[in-house]
Amino acid sequence: MRRTSRPEVVRCFEGSAVLRGRSIAVSRFLLTSSLAACVASSLAAQATTATLQGAVTASDGAVLPGAEVVAWSRESGSARSALADVRGAYRLLGLAPGVYDVTARAVGFGALRRAGVELILGDEATLNFALEPGAVELDPIVVQAGPSLPVERLDVSTPVLEREIERLPLNTRDVLALASIAPGVRIFAPEAGRSVPAAGALSTARFVNLYVDGLEWKGLATGALVSMPQTGSLLPQDAIREYRVSLNPYDVEFTRGASWVISAVTHQGGNTLHGSLFGFDQDRNLVAQGSFQQTKPDYQRKQVGGSLRGPLLKDRMFFSVSYEGQITDNFIDVVPGRPPTNPAIWDRYAGTFRAPFRNYMGMARLTALRGRHTLDAIWTARHLSTQSNFGAKLSRDAGVVSSYGVSNAQLRDRYVSAALVNEISLHVLYNDQDDSPLVPGPTFQYPSIQVGRTEFPVTITERHIGLSDKTSYTVGRFGGQHVLKTGVELTRVWGRGYQPTGKDGFFLFQTDTSTMPQRGRIGVGFIDPSSTNDARATIDGWLVGAYIQDEWRPVTALVLTAGVRYDAEIGTLNQGETAPWASDTVLQRVVGDRYLNSGDRETDLDNFAPRVAAAWDVFGDGRTSLRAGYGVMYDRVPVFGAFSEKISWGWRTYTFQNPGTTDPAVLRSRVAANPAAATPNLVLLPDRLETPANHQWSVGIGRRLSDHLVLNVDYLHQHMTDLPVTVMANQPNPVTNQRPLTSRYGNINLWGSFGDAKFRAVLTSVTFDHGPTRVSAAYTLGWAESEFGGTSTSDYPDSTSYSMQRSTGDERHRLVLSGLTELPLGLELSAIAVAASPSPFGVTVGTDVNKNGALNDDWPDGIRTWRRDGWDYWYRTVDIRLGKAFSLPRGLLLVTVDVFNLFNWANHSEYQGKQSLLDFAEPVGDYLRRQAQVGVRYQF
Numbered sequence: 028m029r030r031t032s033r034p035e036v037v038r039c040f041e042g043s044a045v046l047r048g049r050s051i052a053v054s055r056f057l058l059t060s061s062l063a064a065c066v067a068s069s070l071a072a073q074a075t076t077a078t079l080q081g082a083v084t085a086s087d088g089a090v091l092p093g094a095e096v097v098a099w100s101r102e103s104g105s106a107r108s109a110l111a112d113v114r115g116a117y118r119l120l121g122l123a124p125g126v127y128d129v130t131a132r133a134v135g136f137g138a139l140r141r142a143g144v145e146l147i148l149g150d151e152a153t154l155n156f157a158l159e160p161g162a163v164e165l166d167p168i169v170v171q172a173g174p175s176l177p178v179e180r181l182d183v184s185t186p187v188l189e190r191e192i193e194r195l196p197l198n199t200r201d202v203l204a205l206a207s208i209a210p211g212v213r214i215f216a217p218e219a220g221r222s223v224p225a226a227g228a229l230s231t232a233r234f235v236n237l238y239v240d241g242l243e244w245k246g247l248a249t250g251a252l253v254s255m256p257q258t259g260s261l262l263p264q265d266a267i268r269e270y271r272v273s274l275n276p277y278d279v280e281f282t283r284g285a286s287w288v289i290s291a292v293t294h295q296g297g298n299t300l301h302g303s304l305f306g307f308d309q310d311r312n313l314v315a316q317g318s319f320q321q322t323k324p325d326y327q328r329k330q331v332g333g334s335l336r337g338p339l340l341k342d343r344m345f346f347s348v349s350y351e352g353q354i355t356d357n358f359i360d361v362v363p364g365r366p367p368t369n370p371a372i373w374d375r376y377a378g379t380f381r382a383p384f385r386n387y388m389g390m391a392r393l394t395a396l397r398g399r400h401t402l403d404a405i406w407t408a409r410h411l412s413t414q415s416n417f418g419a420k421l422s423r424d425a426g427v428v429s430s431y432g433v434s435n436a437q438l439r440d441r442y443v444s445a446a447l448v449n450e451i452s453l454h455v456l457y458n459d460q461d462d463s464p465l466v467p468g469p470t471f472q473y474p475s476i477q478v479g480r481t482e483f484p485v486t487i488t489e490r491h492i493g494l495s496d497k498t499s500y501t502v503g504r505f506g507g508q509h510v511l512k513t514g515v516e517l518t519r520v521w522g523r524g525y526q527p528t529g530k531d532g533f534f535l536f537q538t539d540t541s542t543m544p545q546r547g548r549i550g551v552g553f554i555d556p557s558s559t560n561d562a563r564a565t566i567d568g569w570l571v572g573a574y575i576q577d578e579w580r581p582v583t584a585l586v587l588t589a590g591v592r593y594d595a596e597i598g599t600l601n602q603g604e605t606a607p608w609a610s611d612t613v614l615q616r617v618v619g620d621r622y623l624n625s626g627d628r629e630t631d632l633d634n635f636a637p638r639v640a641a642a643w644d645v646f647g648d649g650r651t652s653l654r655a656g657y658g659v660m661y662d663r664v665p666v667f668g669a670f671s672e673k674i675s676w677g678w679r680t681y682t683f684q685n686p687g688t689t690d691p692a693v694l695r696s697r698v699a700a701n702p703a704a705a706t707p708n709l710v711l712l713p714d715r716l717e718t719p720a721n722h723q724w725s726v727g728i729g730r731r732l733s734d735h736l737v738l739n740v741d742y743l744h745q746h747m748t749d750l751p752v753t754v755m756a757n758q759p760n761p762v763t764n765q766r767p768l769t770s771r772y773g774n775i776n777l778w779g780s781f782g783d784a785k786f787r788a789v790l791t792s793v794t795f796d797h798g799p800t801r802v803s804a805a806y807t808l809g810w811a812e813s814e815f816g817g818t819s820t821s822d823y824p825d826s827t828s829y830s831m832q833r834s835t836g837d838e839r840h841r842l843v844l845s846g847l848t849e850l851p852l853g854l855e856l857s858a859i860a861v862a863a864s865p866s867p868f869g870v871t872v873g874t875d876v877n878k879n880g881a882l883n884d885d886w887p888d889g890i891r892t893w894r895r896d897g898w899d900y901w902y903r904t905v906d907i908r909l910g911k912a913f914s915l916p917r918g919l920l921l922v923t924v925d926v927f928n929l930f931n932w933a934n935h936s937e938y939q940g941k942q943s944l945l946d947f948a949e950p951v952g953d954y955l956r957r958q959a960q961v962g963v964r965y966q967f
Contacts, residue, residue: 074280074290075241076441076448077146080118081154082583083111083131090115091158094133098144101126102297104342105396109445112503116583120499120510121441121448123401124148124269124292130167137161137168144172147186148292149271149278153179153649174796176737178729179652181588181640183275183741183790185209189268190801194847194857196908198927198958200307200330200353201260202267203237206289207861208845209272210790210805211743213838216904216928216954218936221415223257226274227286227721227745228784228811230836230866231818232257234662234719234747236284239291240405241495242437242454245283247522247566247599248487248670250663253458254433259386259411261433263351265303265334266390266407268294274790275723275743277640277656279574279590280497280514285662285721285747293405295394296345300337303966306330307925315931315956317360320379324358328960339393347392355384359418359426362951364475364944366539373476373539376422384413401441408434414465416480419937419951425480426465433458446501456491469532469691473539474873475944481533481548486525493518493570507581512590516572520599524670527562529680532691545761547686548708549694553679556699561677564670568598576638584644592636594661600669600716602628607676608709617768618756622711622777624672629715634661636720650731654741657724664718665751668778668820672710679707682773684764708773717749717780727790735797741790750782752815752829755822758880776822782829784813786836802846811837816869816883816891824881832891833867840864855910865900867892873943887942895938895948902954905929918967924959931957 083094094111102125109117111133124147130140136158146152152175187205195205199217206224207214213225223232232251237244239262246253254261270291273281281288307330316323332351339346359382363373388409395402410432417426437454463484470479497514529550537545552561576590601624608614609625640656681698688694698705727741757768757775768775788809795802813834815821823829840863847857870893872885887893910923928934937952 074149074238074278075292075450076121077124077148078118078120078151079122079127079129079144079146079154080116080151081156082115083117083133083156083158084115085136086157086159091133091136094131094156094158096129096131096156098122098127098129100297101128102299103295103345103396104298107443116503116508118501118508118510119445120501121443121450122146123295129154131156131158132167133158135160138166140167140169141172142169145175147175147188148269149184149186149290150175174735176731176735176794176796178649178731178737178739179586179642179644179654180729181586181642181654181656182273182277183211183725183727183743184271184273185792185805186271187269188801190847191845192264192267192269194855194908194910195845195859196857196906196925196927197264198906198925198955199260200264200351201256202262202264202270203256203260203289206272206287208803208805208843208859210792210807210843211274211788211809212272212287213836213841213863215902215936216934218952218954221257224287224289225836228747228786228813228834228836229286229819230834233818234285234721236281236288237261237291238281238289239407239435240293240403240437241439241450241452242435242456243283244435244456245663246458247489247491247520247663247666248524249667250665253456253489254409254411254431255429255460258413258415258429258431259353259384260351260388261409262291262407263332263334263349263388263390265332265351266293266349266388268292275656275658275725275745276660277588277638277658279512279576279592279636279638282572282592282594282636282660283662285660285719293390293392293407294334294336294347294349295392295403296336296338296347298338298341298345300335301967302333302335303964304333305962305964307960307962309958309960313959313961315958317379317956318933318950318953319360319362320358322379324379324381326356326358328353328355343396345394347390347394349390351388353384353386357382357384359415359423360952361417361422362419363422364420364939364941365946366475366943367945368538368540370945373473376476376478380417380423382414382426384411386411399442399444401443403437403439403441405437405439406435408432416462417465420476422476422478424466424468424478425470427462427480427483428465430461431459448499450497452495454491454493456489456493458487458489458491460485460487462486467531469534469689471534471536471544471689473536473541474941475539479531479533481529481531482526484525484527488523490521491518507579509580510578512574512576512578514572514574516570518570520568520570522566522599522666522670524564524566524674525559525562526670526674527559527678530559530562532694534686534689544686544689545684547683547688547694548680549683549691549698550678550680551695551698553677559678562674563677564673566599566601566666566669566673568596571595571597584647585641587639587641589639590637592638594634594636594718595630595632596664596666596718597630599666600628600630600664600712601673602630604673606672613769613771618711618775618777621714624712624714627714628712631664631715631718634718634720636661652729653727654729655724655726660721660723662719662721664716665778665780665820668710668712668716668751668753671776672712675708675710679705680773681705681707684759706771706773708776710776710778712778716751716778719750719780720748722746722748736793736795739790739792743788743790745786747784749780750784750819752779752782752826753777753820753822754779754826755824755881758824761875761878761880779826781826782814782819783831784811784819784834785831786811800846800848802848803844805843805845807841809838809841821883823884824879825884828884835867835869835892837892838863838866853911855912856907858905858907860905861902863902865895865902867894868938868940870940870942870948873941893938893948900935902934903930903932904934915965918965921964921966923962923964925962927958928956
């Protein structure tokens with residue numbers, strides 16, 4: 028069944044050539060000789076465009092200098108042309124991803140057209156022409172192009188195509204979740220509506236980056252993406268045309284994505300009007316009961332939206348708009364631990380609790396073509412509200428009410444000629460995050476349950492205003508073809524933070540049956556003790572980036588790239604400011620001057636990141652390619668540490684050993700009664716924090732097994748260095764209650780940048796693409812280790828606790844099968860199946876074995892992680908979609924049925940990590956069980 032809503036990409040062998048003024052024999056010769064020329068590669072195209080290159084020769088192999096190659100866009104109707112050089116080579120830079128008809132002409136030769144050439148984001152497609160002698164005035168012979176299957180590429184990356192985004196089953200319509208079809212990426216079914224891709228040694232949402240239409244969506248405060256993408260989709264699914272997932276990107280355009288980088292482009296309008304309206308519905312009857320649910324909850328989800336794109340002025344101005352709304356009632360299971368003395372003590376907190384989720388997203392884009400200029404105005408926005416952050420041993424009273432909003436506006440001018448692409452962009456990004464306790468009040472933490480959430484509320488506001496200028500220039504001299512890339516980026520950032528930690532009190536109990544806490548903590552304003560106004564901080568700064576890269580093709584079969592990128596974050600770590608205790612002689616003695624900011628904190632300015640790569644077409648036929656690369660990727664400095672430090676200057680938290688009360692007002696009165704004797708906890712950053720970096724290299728091979736089947740194998744190695752870490756020093760001895768460094772202050776949270784993590788993997792993918800069928804298999808064999816637990820800022824009491832061990836990201840095997848096709852009776856089928864070996868989970872003994880006042884460095888046999896073995900603990904899921912289209916007078920009505928986790932396997936998301944409890948190493952949380960949904964979509 029063919030869609031009529033957009034132009035179809037014409038595939039090889041799907042019809043005979045269109046013969047005009049040529050014999051059948053000549054046409055067959057041209058068709059046969061053209062098949063090997065449809066070769067796609069992923070080289071140095073700009074982050075938002077694609078490049079078309081190749082050679083024009085006569086049928087006897089003679090080069091044809093001056094031959095004209097014209098690429099005509101089926102969507103916008105625009106045409107780009109280039110002339111072949113003295114070697115017969117041509118190159119078209121800065122082409123928008125899409126479908127093109129490409130024609131080659133030369134004086135004295137008949138024209139030849141390749142119809143339906145699909146250009147993918149970030150690709151350099153190689154398209155060669157062999158022309159027959161004849162009259163150029165005759166209509167061209169038309170040969171239909173084959174599928175775009177990358178073989179030659181420089182980096183470790185995988186494209187996610189438009190039809191995969193549109194047709195693969197996607198539970199929460201979070202378009203980033205489709206990154207799971209790329210080898211090396213780990214993603215799981217939503218847990219309480221939350222999920223985000225992970226890769227490399229770490230399972231954290233930090234150290235990743237997302238580019239949308241070339242604009243970086245990296246947050247300032249936490250170093251994660253803006254607007255907490257793990258909570259839900261950032262963009263309407265229908266707004267994204269396609270994207271590329273990169274694990275080891277050697278392109279100097281990319282930065283601050285040490286684990287992964289995703290570069291996406293939105294839909295722009297064309298000369299044909301396209302539109303859609305959709306709705307998906309799901310209720311409790313379509314959802315299986317969870318492992319920890321006594322009864323099936325009243326689950327509800329509705330997803331609605333639509334899109335419209337087309338011309339305002341034919342061939343000159345286009346628009347594209349998209350909107351999506353998601354209204355969901357999630358349910359979260361609370362499963363307290365089971366202490367040996369009284370296993371049922373916390374049963375009153377156990378149960379399944381409603382967690383409403385509301386997500387609204389929009390995108391609007393206006394594109395104007397003016398000669399060699401393409402002008403874009405792009406706006407995206409998202410607002411989400413939800414209840415989350417509870418479950419397992421966190422009671423519902425420990426939950427958080429969240430509201431996230433992000434808005435981006437971008438003005439962009441792309442100038443393109445045959446040899447030059449220049450893109451200048453002005454952008455503004457607003458990011459607002461508000462997390463508040465679901466149930467305000469004191470926090471009580473027992474070994475098996477936590478009630479309340481002391482670290483909230485948290486409010487973060489960010490503003491980014493940036494300007495960038497990027498240029499690619501082709502030079503056909505100096506020993507071959509060169510593409511020189513340069514870029515300059517300057518962004519002004521403002522951050523505002525509010526976090527009155529401990530304002531309602533925190534109480535830690537040594538056992539589950541303790542009646543009085545072992546430790547109490549209270550937060551009080553230093554200047555204004557009667558309010559929380561002192562718990563605010565402001566950080567302003569500049570983000571500076573620049574790069575240069577040369578892609579050199581000395582011969583047709585070999586391409587080499589060498590470049591360097593420079594990044595600096597200026598003024599984002601409280602440089603030039605003085606801490607209240609900068610001149611404290613006690614602290615000078617116990618931690619040294621380097622931790623006492625007196626306005627002399629340095630900015631890390633030596634972040635030069637070299638990147639080199641090579642690709643070799645072994646036999647010169649575009650069927651076998653060897654590749655290798657090395658590069659350094661810098662990430663974001665730990666601005667969230669600077670926020671905590673600055674807030675602690677005015678908002679002081681005080682810790683009391685054996686406070687003898689569970690009333691926060693009593694602790695607050697003790698601080699007020701004798702403020703000079705109170706011992707505040709401190710957050711101290713050193714005079715210099717290094718920027719986290721990933722030193723990465725890879726080798727790989729791509730082999731075109733047939734015209735429709737491609738194999739890619741890569742070995743990659745990543746070594747992340749200078750990761751931010753924290754040491755919680757000066758904790759009291761549990762026996763003597765004495766603090767080891769000084770009694771004048773409480774806990775001293777010392778920041779550093781000495782964390783390390785390593786990842787190595789063999790990534791294998793096989794892709795079959797023919798006609799309506801596209802099937803991929805992605806297999807990852809990986810090993811991950813780090814010096815810390817789930818996050819690098821682990822608050823261990825001593826720096827020696829940071830030692831290299833297996834990390835929670837050490838998932839050994841992962842196999843992902845994905846595909847889409849058409850069936851008889853006009854049916855469409857698509858599916859994603861995943862099988863992944865058990866992931867390690869963090870463990871502790873549960874008691875202070877080494878008597879240093881901390882529980883997070885007491886590990887069974889000194890090992891931080893455990894892993895459950897056996898097939899029952901593998902992550903397994905099969906998601907399918909079956910659709911049927913019905914023709915209407917003005918479009919199509921598509922009815923779909925999705926089933927997620929078809930076989931209702933129990934996939935465990937969390938395990939009991941305390942060895943002292945009866946249910947140690949037993950599952951306490953599940954990913955979603957089987958779900959089904961029904962959808963209707965009208966499109967034209």
